[in-house]
Amino acid sequence: MKLNEGIEWGIHCCGLLATLPEGAALPTTKLAEFFDLPKDYLAKHLQHLSRAGLVNSSRGPGGGYSLARPADKIRLLDIVEAIDGKGPSFRCAEIRRRGPSAVGSECYQKDCCISRAMLRADAAWRQSLASVTLATLCDESKEDMPSEQFQKAQAWIEQEVG
Amino acid sequence: MKLNEGIEWGIHCCGLLATLPEGAALPTTKLAEFFDLPKDYLAKHLQHLSRAGLVNSSRGPGGGYSLARPADKIRLLDIVEAIDGKGPSFRCAEIRRRGPSAVGSECYQKDCCISRAMLRADAAWRQSLASVTLATLCDESKEDMPSEQFQKAQAWIEQEVG
Numbered sequence A, B: 001m002k003l004n005e006g007i008e009w010g011i012h013c014c015g016l017l018a019t020l021p022e023g024a025a026l027p028t029t030k031l032a033e034f035f036d037l038p039k040d041y042l043a044k045h046l047q048h049l050s051r052a053g054l055v056n057s058s059r060g061p062g063g064g065y066s067l068a069r070p071a072d073k074i075r076l077l078d079i080v081e082a083i084d085g086k087g088p089s090f091r092c093a094e095i096r097r098r099g100p101s102a103v104g105s106e107c108y109q110k111d112c113c114i115s116r117a118m119l120r121a122d123a124a125w126r127q128s129l130a131s132v133t134l135a136t137l138c139d140e141s142k143e144d145m146p147s148e149q150f151q152k153a154q155a156w157i158e159q160e161v162g
Helices: A006-018 A028-035 A039-051 A076-084 A113-130 A134-144 A147-161 B006-018 B028-035 B039-051 B076-084 B113-130 B134-144 B147-161
Strands: A055-058 A064-067 B055-058 B064-067
Touching: A006 A028, A006 A039, A006 A064, A006 A076, A006 A134, A006 B113, A028 A039, A028 A064, A039 A055, A039 A064, A039 A076, A076 A113, A076 A134, A076 B113, A113 B006, A113 B076, A113 B113, A113 B134, A134 B113, B006 B028, B006 B039, B006 B064, B006 B076, B006 B134, B028 B039, B028 B064, B039 B055, B039 B064, B039 B076, B076 B113, B076 B134
Parallel strands: none
Antiparallel strands: A055 A064, B055 B064
8 A cells, every 4th residue: 555656745735835925826837846846747736636625726927826725724634635536545346245155235234344444444544634734734844844944945935926 | 545456355365264164274276266366366465464474375185275373363454464565655755855945864853744644644544453353353244244145155165174
């Protein structure tokens, strides 16, 4: 079970957008530049964030992506599901209904207990992601970030959207 | 994030092995027959279970796979990790250390907070899987299984290893 690299990209981009001054936006090119990411691949993931209603995009000079709602209203789960999809990690293929012991499908009253246990684990994963907001991540990131990096990031933002 | 179909196969196969009489074993061909699975693909997953020490394999007449320890000493997590690997679902590529704000790697004292949050979710998933034993799944399965299927399964096992 390996998550798409776009998840890390999407979370970091949302984190950067959360630090922009009110009304400011950053286009794909600038987001890609800030994290040194391939622009075309990043564009695809940003479109997923946009389709999920997490970011807005605007055109023209000064246009680009901005957060569609405050960072404390965006959960880590929202970003992960925007990029990775909402479907559970486990899909039951009902192999219990095959082979020499199989009986008519009308006989199976309950979901397979293996599927239920796997889906409980999936729910625990999503619950953990739902408990963290982008605002919390931004606070933690600001605290953990080397001070020199913080200054360089601020200077870059000032230059791009100031 | 989609789990390998072999996980469902591996759990069901362990469940079937758990119901065998003491000392009995089933070869790959028979396990594949019981769940109507492609033998060659299943063989690969059974080898993973064997390498992880969850099943033993024996040769000759009456040989095949058997559980290497009692079903209450095998956790759902053990089976999932045997087939899917133990590595976490999220791999941090450290994109925070790239681009115009990057500073020397010696400046980063802590793991990225995004990575920490993603790994907490991964741990919650594994913890949920670790809380379920194969013995519990077998009990639930026996309870949920249509009675006609239970009888057909017993008859098949009796015929194969009785």
